[in-house]
Amino acid sequence: MKIAVIQGDGIGPSVISAAIKVLEAISDKYGFQLDFVMTPAGDKIAEEQGEPLPKDSFLKIRDSDACLKGPIGETARDVIVFLRRELDLYANIRPFKSLPITPKIYRDVDFVVVRENTEDLYKGIEDVGDNYAVAMMIFTRKGCERIAKIAGEMASERKKLVTIVHKSNILDSFKFFKESCMNVLRDFDLKVEDMYVDNAAYQLIVNPMRFDVILTPNMFGDILSDEAAGIIGTLGVCPSANIGDNHGLFEPVHGAAPSIDPRYANPTATILSAAMMLEWLGKRREDRSMIDASREIQSSIESVLNEGRTLTPDMGGNASTMDFAEAIISRILSGN
Numbered sequence: 001m002k003i004a005v006i007q008g009d010g011i012g013p014s015v016i017s018a019a020i021k022v023l024e025a026i027s028d029k030y031g032f033q034l035d036f037v038m039t040p041a042g043d044k045i046a047e048e049q050g051e052p053l054p055k056d057s058f059l060k061i062r063d064s065d066a067c068l069k070g071p072i073g074e075t076a077r078d079v080i081v082f083l084r085r086e087l088d089l090y091a092n093i094r095p096f097k098s099l100p101i102t103p104k105i106y107r108d109v110d111f112v113v114v115r116e117n118t119e120d121l122y123k124g125i126e127d128v129g130d131n132y133a134v135a136m137m138i139f140t141r142k143g144c145e146r147i148a149k150i151a152g153e154m155a156s157e158r159k160k161l162v163t164i165v166h167k168s169n170i171l172d173s174f175k176f177f178k179e180s181c182m183n184v185l186r187d188f189d190l191k192v193e194d195m196y197v198d199n200a201a202y203q204l205i206v207n208p209m210r211f212d213v214i215l216t217p218n219m220f221g222d223i224l225s226d227e228a229a230g231i232i233g234t235l236g237v238c239p240s241a242n243i244g245d246n247h248g249l250f251e252p253v254h255g256a257a258p259s260i261d262p263r264y265a266n267p268t269a270t271i272l273s274a275a276m277m278l279e280w281l282g283k284r285r286e287d288r289s290m291i292d293a294s295r296e297i298q299s300s301i302e303s304v305l306n307e308g309r310t311l312t313p314d315m316g317g318n319a320s321t322m323d324f325a326e327a328i329i330s331r332i333l334s335g336n
Contacts, residue, residue, distance in 0.1 A: 012070025115221025
């Protein structure tokens with residue numbers, strides 16, 4: 001399988017290298033082939049070539065089986081937002097689950113933010129003048145219905161609860177989003193509730209264990225998922241998937257973090273994103289080995305975190321990025 005790789009900026013090359021080492025180890029163990037194709041994009045490429053996402057890189061990403069992406073710096077809008085739009089990656093899936101490093105009061109957290117990925121204010125339709133700025137919020141029935149279907153399918157395999165987050169008491173546009181999603185979710189055997197975004201932000205702090213699948217418009221999902229990352233310990237452990245009907249791109253939630261020494265960046269989020277990629281590929285191809293490999297990566301990470309001897313600085317240790325990756329690989333090779 002061909003995997004397009006965007007190393008990105010800042011800590012990106014470091015955490016991507018760690019994830020690739022883990023993928024090479026797990027693919028050798030389970031007997032499937034991954035061919036990594038480097039597709040340059042980001043700030044450095046923009047400086048060198050005059051554009052942050054060269055056409056050749058885009059074509060390689062489009063024609064690959066999946067894409068593993070590192071964080072992008074100042075040109076993120078021209079890379080990830082462009083890719084989401086051009087490849088119609090309409091579903092942003094961000095799981096949040098307690099880990100050994102999670103604060104004790106949040107040890108039973110396990111929910112997923114399902115974020116619509118192509119509409120809302122992030123559609124980018126704006127008019128900025130000397131004395132005003134206007135941005136257009138867009139929801140389409142198709143966009144609302146297809147993201148609601150993803151949320152319903154995910155909740156059906158989990159705790160059967162979907163929470164639709166909106167602000168319909170202020171804007172009718174959000175009422176349209178809520179009602180369009182409700183219409184789809186009625187076809188599922190689920191409990192469906194709705195919640196204003198300000199209350200959702202509050203509930204995430206005081207009782208995040210109440211959530212299962214949180215269904216949100218684009219901007220609210222972006223904001224709430226960073227809040228959720230703080231609940232489980234650090235942005236450094238939060239993966240995400242951008243998926244559509246034909247393409248999948250997987251990336252850490254965090255940014256390029258230029259203030260962090262790349263040698264000591266936490267690669268957990270990127271490695272977990274790689275695990276999500278394997279699960280997605282495995283389901284699409286009906287390949288059980290890839291699904292099992294994905295789960296072994298996750299369990300190996302939990303073993304390393306439980307042991308607590310090889311942690312990067314943001315998790316309270318002094319291990320390097322590659323030290324952490326090698327500890328995971330050691331667990332994989334020894335069968336955890």
